[in-house]
Amino acid sequence: MSLSAIFFLDLKGKVLISRNYRGDVDMSKIDKFMPLVMDREEEGNLSPILSHGGTTFMYIKFNNLYLVTTSKKNANVSLVFTILHKICHVFQEYFKELEEESIRDNFVLIYELLDELIDFGYPQTTDSKILQEYITQEGQKLEVAPKPPPAITNAVSWRSEGIKYRKNEVFLDVIESVNLLVNANGNVLRSEIVGAVKMRVFLSGMPELRLGLNDKVLFESTGRGKSKSVELEDVKFHQCVRLSRFENDRTISFIPPDGEFELMSYRLNTHVKPLIWIESVIEHHSHSRVEYMIKAKSQFKRRSTANNVDILISVPSDADSPKFKTTVGYAKYIPEQNQCIWHIKSFPGGKEFLMRAHFNLPSVEAEEAEGRPPISVRFEIPYFTYLISLFSSFYREAKNF
Template sequence: MSVSAIFFLDMKGKVLISRNYRGDVDMGCIDKFLPLVMDMEEEGQLMPIIQHGENTFMYIKHYNVYLVATTRKNANVALVFTVLHKIVEVFVEYFRELEEESIRDNFVLVYELLDELIDFGYPQTTDSKILQEFITQEGQKLEVAPKPPAAVTNAVSWRNEGVKYRKNEVFLDVVESVNLLVSATGNVMRSEIVGAVKMRVFLSGMPELRLGLNDKVLFEATGRGKTKSVELEDVKFHQCVRLSRFENDRTISFIPPDGEFELMSYRLNTHVKPLIWIESVIERHSHSRVEYMIKAKSQFKRRSTANNVEIIIPVPSDADSPKFKTSVGYAKYVPESNAIIWNIKSFAGGKEYLMRAHFNLPSVESESTEGRPPISVKFEIPYFTTSGIQVRYLKIIEKSGYQALPWVRYITQNGDYQVRVQ
């Protein structure tokens, strides 16, 4: 990566604090930064990377602070921006917020952190949990310099040695969000599943975990092509996963961080049948009143149940005197959102429910200017995945040989789930 220097600037371009890592750039070059940004802004060509002479500026803006990295080398730009965002993340952990005032109040601690985050232009320890073990929140130096935790010098920088629990447990959640757009005529215009495998790990020692999924590539390679499997796209892993092992034999092998983290995320750009189907009939009567009839039908298996369902139906901004009738749950008018919210606490599979609403419209109809926003739906279905992804096994290997309990849950929830109305 090789960053030459890091600068923190206020909104006027004045340097709040800086750190020269390699000594190969003139630190005065930062005086050119804000004028260059202003010129680009005036021309409508604002970009996060600015080339000026032999120097390259890469920057992000957080509240009233510019974080600027500069280099003279052909740096890995994606990695530089990742490090800048990591610096923000770490500083927010320490100061609650990263802004001009918090930097001025904590400049000694800022220098300490910058020295640990980056060494000679290369990223080092960027995990705030590890940093907080040997750089105290108050930034007070001990008389005897504290020994860095093993994670700093260890190959496994995201986990400390010597972690101990009386009860060894692993909780694994497969959470899928369904993004769906249905046209007014009932056609699915856009659908995708965005999934994540989230873990909470309470294990002693340095355990190795191996996770097996019903991965289509693996099943076809091992001659199990006809078995139900899922083709995962855009898979992103936590840094603890051994990528070479996954590329070789699709095994997800890792030494986990302690506590809560996201192991992986994925996407399936696939046709999804609407889990909760919405039909709407809206009758307008000569600018005086409007009536809604909303039918909701659950299109998943009877043994599953959607919890805390909210069906949000937009209404004209001049609607008043609401009246409701529901076959299940309750409806309420939320005037600040110009919407009816129909709440159904428990919506079993294969069920169909009705809601009727009546409003007066005292003024001239305003839909011609407002348009007709879509109905949106919120829900959560436990013990269910839309994609059919399954955890085949979760093995825990640790040299002391203790017994550990793995707990696996599946949850499907709404993402951007909308149904257009006629």
């Protein structure tokens, strides 16, 4: 990767803190960064990679900060952005919020972290749990200077040795988000599932866990293509996963970190039906008012329940005097967003509910010119995933237990 330096800037481009790793780029080069960003913004050609005089700037914007790296070499850009986001995550673990004020309040600690995260421009220890074992927010005393844990130099750098629990437990959660776009005729224009497998591990010693996948690649290679399987895309694993084992037999084999972590994330381009179906009828009355009739129907099994359902309906910008009537939940008008929200706390499967909304409307013609943005639906369904058959097996091998 070979980074030359890293800078934390405020929104005006003022350097809050910086670290020079290689000394091959003049630190004053950062003065050229904000003018380059402003020029690109005016041209409408803003890019996270900028160049000036043989120096490459790679940056991300996080809250009210710019995290900028400089390099004169042919750096691995993907790795650069990965380490920048990892730095944000580590700092959030330490400070809860990463913003200008937390940077100013933690100068000494940040320098310590930057020295451990990156060494001579190359990523080193990026696991916040390991870092917190020897870099604390309590200050250090010279006579009891902490020693880095052995995990820093071990092959398994994400887990410390000697961990013991009275009760050994493993918890696994599959969390999926369904992104769906349906047109007015009821046809699905776009659908995808974005998922993550999160784990909480409380095991003694150095256990090895294995997770079997009902993966389409595996079934086709073994002549079982007709079996119930899934085709995963954009799979990203935690660093603990043995990638060679996964490539060979699609088994996820790993020695897990202690505590909570994300094992993998994935995406599925697959056709799915809307779990909550929305129908709308809009009636205009004598160019002075408009009424909405929204019908919501749950299209999942009765044993499941959707929680915290929010149905967002766009209304004309000049609408006023809202009146609502719902069969369940409540509705409210948010004028600053030109929307009304119908909130249903609990929506059981196989149910159907109605909401009517009435608005005074000085100018119906204006509404027609603005168009009708799509109705959006947000909800959560516990214990429900499209990929119920994602995992075929799960077992552990105890080592040093």
